[in-house]
Amino acid sequence: MTAPPAIAADPRSWRRAFADLLAGLRARELWALLAWQDIKQRYRRSSLGPLWITVGMAVTALALGVVNSALFGSSISTLLPSITTGLILWNFMNGCIVEGSETFIVNEGMIKQLPAPVSVYALRTVWRQALYLAHNLVVYVLVLAIFFGKLSQPYRLVDKDGALLHPGLGWGMLLAVPALMLVLLNGAWVVLLFGVVSTRFRDIPPVIQSFITMLFYATPIMWSMDQVRVMNQSSHEGFGSVAVNLLQLNPVYHFVEIVRAPLVGQQQSWTHWLVAGVVTVVGWSLAMLVLRNYRARVAYWV
Incomplete structure (x- = not known):
């Protein structure tokens, strides 16, 4: 008696999705x-090598700090650390979004030749961005060493009446560790989700690159919410309150704040943690759903 033919297991299963991860x-x-080879390849035959990452961040942060301090009349000793930390975090998030959307496309050759889990290529992108982040944190340490005296005591980011008084650096700095881990965790689902979707729909990466600049200006990196709130208090048309509410809908803002606020001694709202937690759960749910349904098709789409 001939045995019945084996039925191929359905590749679209939660078990296979979690096994891949x-x-x-x-x-x-x-x-x-x-990831480390990516960085070495980028700075091959360069005298400073990966240190150019740190130099570039330092120059950009200094330029933005000086310009914004002059424009808004704020003290550079408090504004520059805030801008520097914001830029460091933005570079990581921007890299996960932009490079993450092309992570499977640029790894086409390896995907077709190397029998590796799909998540390996996503983790490669996240770890590369994490290494960039580690290099850029050197700039934060230097800025902190220079302006520690000012940041270690209560201060106002905006030198105007009614501006929020921040508590200054303290033991709250330890909150930056779990916050940074949460940001890295979210970077992984962003790369997975955007990477798989962009592999199927090749118009997604150009769309992301078109909107990423708008997202940067809508996130308090070069400016602060303190400035918007002060403008709201001096305005009689109520536009400032509307702007504050709209800007708080930006999830990137909340992820920036949960890390930046402890690092520069600013007052922090637990609303940021709540929003970041909700985004983490929703984001990973969507990423795992996409990984479950389309993981096996990535090799055919690239």
């Missing part, structure tokens, strides 16, 4: 090495 995490030596 776990297998990718176990292959940390692979994606960590690939």
Whole structure:
């Protein structure tokens, strides 16, 4: 009697999706090495090598700090650390969004030749951005060393009456550690979700690059919410309150604040943590749903 033909297991299953993610995490030596090779390749034959990441961040932060301090009449000793920290975090998030949308497209050759979990390529992108972040944190340490005296005591980011009084640096700095871990965790689902969707629909990466600049200006990096609130208090038309409410709908703003506020001694609202937590749960749910349904098709789409 002939045995019935085996029925192929459905590739679209939660078990396979989680197995892919776990297998990718176990292959940390692979994606960590690939990410470091990406950085070495980018700065090959350069005298400073990856230190150019730090130099570029330092020059950009200094220029924006000086210009914005002159424009808004704020003290550079408090504004520059805030801008520097915001830029460091933005660079990581921007890299996860923009480069994450092309993570499978640029790895076409490896995907077709190397039998590795799909999540390996996403983790490669996230770890590369994390290495950039680590290089840029050197700039934060230098800025903190220079302006520690000012930041260690209560201060106002905006030198105007009615501006919010921030508590200054203290033990609250330790909150930056879990906050940074949460940002890294969100970077992973962003790369997975955007990467798979962009592999299927190749118009997504150009659309993301078109809107990323608008997102940058809508996030308090070069400016602060303190400035908007002060403008709201001096305005008689109520436009400032509307602007504050609209800007708070930007999820990137909340992720920036949960890390930046402890690092520069600013007052922090637990609303930021609540929004970041909700976005984390929703984002990973969507990423795992996409990974479940389309993980097996990525190799055919690239």
